[in-house]
Structure formats: C-alpha cells, structure tokens
Amino acid sequence: MKKISFSLQIxxxxxxxxxAGILFGESMGNVSFLGTIFLRLIQMSVVLLVMSAIIESVGSIEPADIGKIGIKALVLFVLTTVVSAVMGVLMVNIIKPGVGITGVLPGKYEGQIFSISIPQLITEFFPKNVIQSMVEGNMVQVIVFSIFFGLAISLTRHSEGSKRVYALAVDFGKVIMEIIKMVMRFAPVGVFALLGSITGTIGVGVIVPLVKFLAATFITCIAILMLNLGIVSAYARVNPLKVLYKLKNTIIVSIATTSSAISLPVQMEDCEKKLGISPRISRLVNSLAMSLNSDGLAVTIAISCLMIAQFYGIELSLQQQIVIVAVSTLSTLGNLLVPGGALVAVSIALNMTGLPLEGIALIAGVDWFAGIARTFLNVVDDVLCTFFIAVSEKEFNRDIFDKNT
Incomplete structure (x- = not known):
C-alpha cells in the first residue's frame, strides 16, 4: 500500500x-490542547535547529571564497530577500486576506504585539549573552551569534579544533533535524485540532482567507520573478525568455518536488551546461543560496504574519510592518529543508514578533500549494543570483548560452 505523502496528510x-468544526461547533475547543502540544513541540528545538543550520552553512565557506565572491553573494541574497519581503507586505495590504470575512468575527488575541523603534531594533539584533538569548527565544540575536560563530569556524577551518567543532555542529544539526522530523509526523493531528477549534469557535468563513492567502502568494512570487529576471537578463544582455527555457528542467523538478534540496543537482547542471556559468561559481553560489537565500520563504513569512495580524484584528503601524520585513528576512536564514519547514520558519517569525502562534493553523492546510510558488521562486532566484555573479566575475560562457539546448 502506497504511503500517503506528508502534504496530502496535512x-x-x-x-x-x-x-469537524462545522459539525461539532464550540465543543471542538476541547481538542485544542492537541494543537497547543504540536506548537510547543515545534518551538522546543527551533533555537538549536536554526543555530546548527546557520553555523553549518556559513562555516562551510572556504576562507579564500569569503572574499569578493562571498560578499557579492551575501549582498545579493540579502537584497533579493528584503525586496521579496517588502513586496509580500505590500501585497497583503492590497489584498487583505485576513479581513473582510462576511459573518465571521475576528479571532481573539490577548497577547502583546511588539513595539520597538528602529534604533532599538538594530541594537537588539546583537546579543550581550547568547545563553540568555537562547533561553528567551530571541531568534534575531541567536541568528547573529550563529553567523559570527560560522565565520569564525570558516576562518580557522584548517585547525584540528575547528574541524572537530564544525563536525560536531553538523552532527548536532542532523540530530535536531531528526527531532523536527519526528515532531512533524504529529503535524496532521495538530493541524486537525487547531483548525477544528478555530472553525468551531469562529465559523466556516475561516476558509476565505486561505484562498486570498494563496492568491497573494502566487501573485507576489510571479511579480518578484519577473522583476529579478528582467534585471539579470538586462545585465547579462540575454533574452529573459531564453533563460527560463534553459531552466525548464530545474523549474519542473522544483514544482514537482517543492524541494530546493532535490532541485539543487539539476539546478547546477542547467547553470553549467545550459546557461554557461563556470562550475566554480555555480557550485559555490548555488550551494550557499540553497541555505541562505530563500525569497519565496520570505514572501510566505511576510504574508503569513500580516494575514494573521489582520485576522486577529491587530493593527500594525508602518514601523511594525518594517520590523516584519526584517524578521521575514532573518527567519529565512538556514532555510529549513524538512517537510513543513516553512511552517517552522513562520512559527519562528511569529515568536519574534509576538503575533499569535495559533494563527499558523490558518496557513497549514494550504502550505503545500503555497510551496509550489515558494520553491519555484527560491530555485529560480538562486540561479539568477548565480548568473549575475558569474557575469560580474567574467565567468559566463556566452557560447554555451547561445547553443540551442
């Protein structure tokens, strides 16, 4: 008997x-504790998972490559991710997937939303005690520490001590990843309990924001792709349609599997044999991009945070929406390559902003569909960043590109 896929289970x-929420109404609130347990289990290992993922990604960079190419890659990653998060925020303000649901009262929220000035926000990026940051679940500070830790490993990677520390971080990350995989097996039960409770207490109109959420996600991802494709094609002086055609295998695999990791080998092959990017640039930048550049995930996080805020009737100022852009960018670091990884990333962002974690149930049911647009944008934008760097480093072979392959 064929095993039911994780996405289908969700x-x-x-x-x-x-x-169940429609049939049993408010009595479904009695099973909400199962959803709460699921959310707690996700939170349980998130700090350690993010730390190990970032340390492994940054620590894997060769010191010789941290120079010009590495800086170019990181600047491009940050720039495209920030733009993606900004466009996600703009789209939510236009479509408003979390408001205007006829006959449905907004969800109740009794927590405290974040309120912080931009200078305070920048200062709070930097930890004074990383152990305290871990205990408090301050993910921004944990991420900043992990980046420094990874860079230190990279710069001392040839010493035996650093090699052992890096190997320990990699092995530790694998163990934490297994914990996350175990927790995600409980996801269908948690999602059932959360959505049943929400539908039972709020009403069937909860379905409306799901459709609007998907519309906002797909429209935003397509708009970002067209923007980035246009810029890179103009810089390389190539036909943008020809770029997409040469990436057809990568695009098909990314859509079929909704996995950046599975797409990576095909992605590298298309870069080297069809676009004419040198293997040195292709293998370094594409590998880094898989973990450190996730434009589609930034879109998902930004749209999810604002939609959940709208659904719970939380008014966000312009300054708070700017903070969400920053949080969406930071939450993509490490790009969790596990089933349901986007849900974990969204939960990190909700924790960082103080928005209601229960709102994750609103997007869980359609996350697989959102994952199609998310992975497609992630993979193609990774290639475009790699292409841009190859052209700038004069490691782009136009003869290969011009071949009809």
Missing amino acids: LIASALGIL
Whole structure:
C-alpha cells in the first residue's frame, strides 16, 4: 500500500478539521490542547535547529571564497530577500486576506504585539549573552551569534579544533533535524485540532482567507520573478525568455518536488551546461543560496504574519510592518529543508514578533500549494543570483548560452 505523502496528510487533516468544526461547533475547543502540544513541540528545538543550520552553512565557506565572491553573494541574497519581503507586505495590504470575512468575527488575541523603534531594533539584533538569548527565544540575536560563530569556524577551518567543532555542529544539526522530523509526523493531528477549534469557535468563513492567502502568494512570487529576471537578463544582455527555457528542467523538478534540496543537482547542471556559468561559481553560489537565500520563504513569512495580524484584528503601524520585513528576512536564514519547514520558519517569525502562534493553523492546510510558488521562486532566484555573479566575475560562457539546448 502506497504511503500517503506528508502534504496530502496535512490537506486531509485540514479538511477533516474544518468539517469537524462545522459539525461539532464550540465543543471542538476541547481538542485544542492537541494543537497547543504540536506548537510547543515545534518551538522546543527551533533555537538549536536554526543555530546548527546557520553555523553549518556559513562555516562551510572556504576562507579564500569569503572574499569578493562571498560578499557579492551575501549582498545579493540579502537584497533579493528584503525586496521579496517588502513586496509580500505590500501585497497583503492590497489584498487583505485576513479581513473582510462576511459573518465571521475576528479571532481573539490577548497577547502583546511588539513595539520597538528602529534604533532599538538594530541594537537588539546583537546579543550581550547568547545563553540568555537562547533561553528567551530571541531568534534575531541567536541568528547573529550563529553567523559570527560560522565565520569564525570558516576562518580557522584548517585547525584540528575547528574541524572537530564544525563536525560536531553538523552532527548536532542532523540530530535536531531528526527531532523536527519526528515532531512533524504529529503535524496532521495538530493541524486537525487547531483548525477544528478555530472553525468551531469562529465559523466556516475561516476558509476565505486561505484562498486570498494563496492568491497573494502566487501573485507576489510571479511579480518578484519577473522583476529579478528582467534585471539579470538586462545585465547579462540575454533574452529573459531564453533563460527560463534553459531552466525548464530545474523549474519542473522544483514544482514537482517543492524541494530546493532535490532541485539543487539539476539546478547546477542547467547553470553549467545550459546557461554557461563556470562550475566554480555555480557550485559555490548555488550551494550557499540553497541555505541562505530563500525569497519565496520570505514572501510566505511576510504574508503569513500580516494575514494573521489582520485576522486577529491587530493593527500594525508602518514601523511594525518594517520590523516584519526584517524578521521575514532573518527567519529565512538556514532555510529549513524538512517537510513543513516553512511552517517552522513562520512559527519562528511569529515568536519574534509576538503575533499569535495559533494563527499558523490558518496557513497549514494550504502550505503545500503555497510551496509550489515558494520553491519555484527560491530555485529560480538562486540561479539568477548565480548568473549575475558569474557575469560580474567574467565567468559566463556566452557560447554555451547561445547553443540551442
């Protein structure tokens, strides 16, 4: 008997949760504790998972490559991710997926939303005690420490001590990843309980924001792709349609698998044999991009945070929305390559902003569909960043590109 995929399990659990909420109403609140347990289990290992993922990614960079190419790559990653988060925020303000639901009262929220000035925000990026940051779940500070830790390993990578520390970080990350995988097996039960409780207490109109959420995600991802493709094609002086055609195998694999990791080998092959990017640039930048550049995930996080805020009737100022852009960018670091990884990343962002974590149930049921647009944008934008760097470093072979392959 063929095993039901994780995505299908989530879809079935979501449908059953909504149906149970309609049939049993407020009594579904009695099973909400199962959803709370699921959310706690996600939070349990998130700090350690993010630390190990970032340390492994940054620590893997060769010191010789941290120079010009590495800086170019990181600047491009940050720039494209920030632009993606900004466009996600703009799209939510236009479509408003979390408001205007006829006959449905906004969800109740009794927590405290973040309120911080921009100078305070920048200062709070830097930890004074990383252990305290870990205990408090301050993910921004944990991420900043992890970047420094990874850079220190990279710069001393040839010493035996650093090699052992790096190997320990990699092995530790694998163990934490297994914990996350175990927790995600409980996801269908958690999603069923959360959506059943929300639907039972709020009403069937909860389905409306899901459709609007998907519309906002797909429109934003397509707009970002067209923008980046246009800029890079103009810089390289190539036909943008020809670029997409040469990436057809990468695009098909990314859509079919919704996995950046699975797409990576095909992505590198297309870069080297069809676009004419040198193997040195292709293998370094594409590998880094898989973990450190996730424009589609930034879109998902930004749209999710604002939609959840709208659904719970939380008014966000312009300054707070700017903070969400920063949080969306930081939450993509390490790019969790596990089933449901986007849900974990969104939960990190909700923790960082103080928005209600329960709102994650609103997007869980359609995350697989959002994952199609998210992975497609992630993978193609990784290639475009690699292409841009190859052209700037004069490691782009136009003869290969001009071949009809």
